Amino acid sequence: MVLNRKVAFIDLSKGKVVTRDIPLELRKKHLGGRGLNWYYIYNNVSPDVKPFDPENLFVVGAGLLTGMPMLGTGRTQISTKSPMTNGVGDANMGGAFGPEMRYSGFDHLVIRGRAEKPVYLFLSDGEVEIRDAKHLWGLDTHETQRAIKEEIGDERVESMVIGKAGEKRVYFANVMNGNKNAGGRGGTGAVMGSKNLKAIACRGLIDLEVSDPEKFMEYALQMNEQVLSTKWAKTLSRLGTPLLYDVSYTTGFIGTKNWQYNTPGSEGEPLEAENLQKYMIKHVACMGCSVHCRHRVKIDRGKYAGVVAEGPEYTMMGSFGTLVGCYDWDFVIKGNDECNKWGIDNLSLGAVISWAFELYQREILTEKDVGFRLQWGDQDAVLELARMIVNREGIGDILANGFIEASKKFGEGSEYYAIHVKGHPDLHTDERGVPSFALGIATSTRGADHLRSRPAIDLFQLPEDFLEKLIGYKIKSDFTAYETKGILVWWFELYFNIVDSLGVCKFQSTFNCPHCPQYDEYIPLLKYTTGMKFSKEELMQIGERNYTMERMFNILNGMGKKDDYPPARFFEEANPRGLPFMKGRKLDREKYEEMLAEYYRQHGWNDDGIPTDETLSKLEIGMPEKNFPEVE
């Protein structure tokens, strides 16, 4: 049965584990994955606990549909209190770890404490073993996974691991599975490192038995066909996420030279998605996916000849591309491979590096501070600064602590040039021309991010009657409008929460394509898989409950309305480049305030963005109550 997977409570300080069933009542309230992860953290991590304290939880969760043969359900959710934001730290990872964890007998791992020496966990047949990892400490993420497979003697072992960045507690270190699957955001790798936890490995043979196999298989195939018939999936299958670059650099919403510009213009032409094709060996996919959007690439000649890697994704095209003024696929591929091995969020790393470059341009940082010059487009300088951050060397040690702490050290107005929300770096997109995108990065519970609510379909200017049918509310078609976009962002926040709680890939959701499956399709999938029956309204209510619980965690940790604003630069400086409808645009503060108020109302929060008692009562959210069991 899908619903018989356990939760393991693991205390690394004591070296003890207890396992429990997951009550059906909790499933009905939170589903799984992201929803249940935050149920455990909300109740057990009090505001006085700092991210690297042993009392902080590190929670790994499989979605309720993770491991099923449709909609890219190879997803795993990793959640903790973030060192970057001191609030929600949350990452969603593709690959095959989540499914293998389920086959091992577990849906959730709730980890606290700190091991005396480096350890790794091995999950198999319903048991959790804490193993010595001294010999793994210092290895990169690829070497670590290889060593674990050899040690266990099974090539099919899946593991999520940290690299050098996690060991060094770089605030934006991530966790990795396979060559390139990253639980990228929120600094989850740093928290894992703080617990002396190098890896979690699993191998299982416990079948995931679905409730109605015949109907399930028929419907799963139908879902795959629905996705694959869309132009979006066909393009993604061929070009991967770099397809987004062609739109963003042409239109003018891609951060360039640390958001001083909103596109590189014709200088950026070499990075067009088609130009990646010549490096491609083949496409690969996460478990449960028939889209296969990941490139496996090889550089045959030049400075970086011999690099064989997976990816890069669109994010890397900003990080080691437009943000630092480098327009060279070789360099983007090379940088991507290094980031994957270091175990660092390339998106945050690129934002921090490009910030340092602009501070150098403005003479807030000098050659003496850095040790060398930071000139836009200098690949060696970008790579060297990245290496220093990962190893916490020189100025890299300051930058490794993220924007908030580093800008306090640098002073001189440096904070203004740091493009972040809640201390969490932004994706390299430039949201000042698209109000719904700006609101989405600002209200995101994990700080600036595109995967918590981005209504990418807003850019399509879909007919308003179509939008009303899709969203259930009247939404303005004009993507430059502010009115009704608070409702649009609210809708996507709930929806993406459900997507993450089910373990479905966002690229096979309504994120970028209105014809991909959403609530109406999830209802039969849940019924045929688990036997549980939900209505669309009930699923939306779960999304609201889960999202509000994350919001409450942030509020209890000192956040509020003051943290719901995009970077100041987006209000102050107009887009200098781009197509006519994008050039000259910046955010209007008064209209933004109205949009934010509309968004709060839609959630049932007060004018300060705090959920009202009535809302909390309706969603059955009480004050936190510790429920981590005794593990003596």
Next chain:
Amino acid sequence: MAEKFQARCLNCRNRFEVEKGNEIAECHHCGSKWRISWVTPEQPKVQGPA
């Protein structure tokens, strides 16, 4: 007559027609000229400005 397929204009966001295999096309709504790549022989995509 050559077969035609639709792509979305990045300037006006309307769909415009592209003749099969063409690598340059003009949006008949707003006049923007685009370089075209082909996802499949039947699916053109705007690659960048012409």
